[in-house]
Amino acid sequence: FYSDELVSHTIPSTMTTGETRQVSITFRNKGVLWTEAKQIRLGAVGDSDPFTTQTRQYISGEVGPNGTYTFTFNLTAPSTPGTYTTDWRMLRENVTWFGATCSVNVNVQAPTTEIIIDNSDAGFSASSNWSTGTMATDKYGTNYRYRNTAATSDVATWRPNIPSAGTWAVYAWWSAGTNRSPSSAYIVYYSGGSQSVTVNQQTNGGKWNLLTTKTFGTGTAYPTQKSCWATTGYVVIADAVKWVKQ
Incomplete structure (x- = not known):
């Protein structure tokens, strides 16, 4: 049988x-x-x-x-x-x-083609030196993080879980203001290295700003970070970062 x-x-x-x-x-x-x-x-x-x-x-x-x-x-x-x-x-x-x-x-x-990490999401991390702000009307979500500029390594980090290897465009969102740093860097990690992208956070607030387009592998090894290392007397904003599959 x-x-x-x-x-x-x-x-x-x-x-x-x-x-x-x-x-x-x-x-x-x-x-x-x-x-x-x-x-x-x-x-x-x-x-x-x-x-x-x-x-x-x-x-x-x-x-x-x-x-x-x-x-x-x-x-x-x-x-x-x-x-x-x-x-x-x-x-x-x-x-x-x-x-x-x-x-x-x-x-x-359908495959994931867009990843957004806000400062309140699990993929974001920053030290207690980064305060939480809510006043800016051009923020992404309900709040954002900010820090005084200083000659020190104290980055805010957005860490995506990239689902598929390939080319991804990386965007950042910040709230603009006259007290923001006119020249501070995002550091984008990708397959084979990292790129520092200097931005002026006094302008282009309340929208997605393209930082770079790079090749990424899969997983969580490719964070984007916001540096506070810039001319003193300003603040830098860490709000949201977006990755879009090309």
């Missing part, structure tokens, strides 16, 4: 459009010997699957009673966002389908 037990799988519940992931499904044999000679295989239920055109996965060797076998293969998410079902079951070709079904609903999302 033919029978099995679903042991485990690594099919993700979320993918981005066009993303390819290697997955595995493990079944335990609870019946007769499994071999490719007997055409015992893993099949996509209904002989179709939205994530692959390869609707059969094959056994190498033999799987005896109570033995397990792990099928490893690739799934590629559809190009249209939505929720799709991928389901797999054992079968003996042209004889019968049998046993448990590995069925997973996968939420396919």
Whole structure:
């Protein structure tokens, strides 16, 4: 007789459009010997699957009673966002389908193309020397951070989690004022280095200002920082930073 037990799988519940992931499904044999000679295989239920055109996965060797076998293969998410079902079951070709079904609903999302970190978000950090302000009407969100300029290294940091490698444009938002530094720097870290970009925070407040466009890898290794190292007698503003995939 033919029978099995679903042991485990690594099919993700979320993918981005066009993303390819290697997955595995493990079944335990609870019946007769499994071999490719007997055409015992893993099949996509209904002989179709939205994530692959390869609707059969094959056994190498033999799987005896109570033995397990792990099928490893690739799934590629559809190009249209939505929720799709991928389901797999054992079968003996042209004889019968049998046993448990590995069925997973996968939420396919459009890839992240814009990241915004405000000074009140988890990705922002600054020392207690950076005060919180609310008075400026051209701020981003409900508040901003500010600090007196000084010849010291005390940066405010925005640290994004870049989801996909490639070219990203980096923008900064600040509130303008006559007490702001006319010449202070943002430091943008990217794949292969960093770039210091000097800005005048007395002008161009209340909007996104392009700092630079660079190549980034994935992950959290590429912060943007605001330096307070500038001519004394002013303040520098740390409000929001945006990354946009190009």
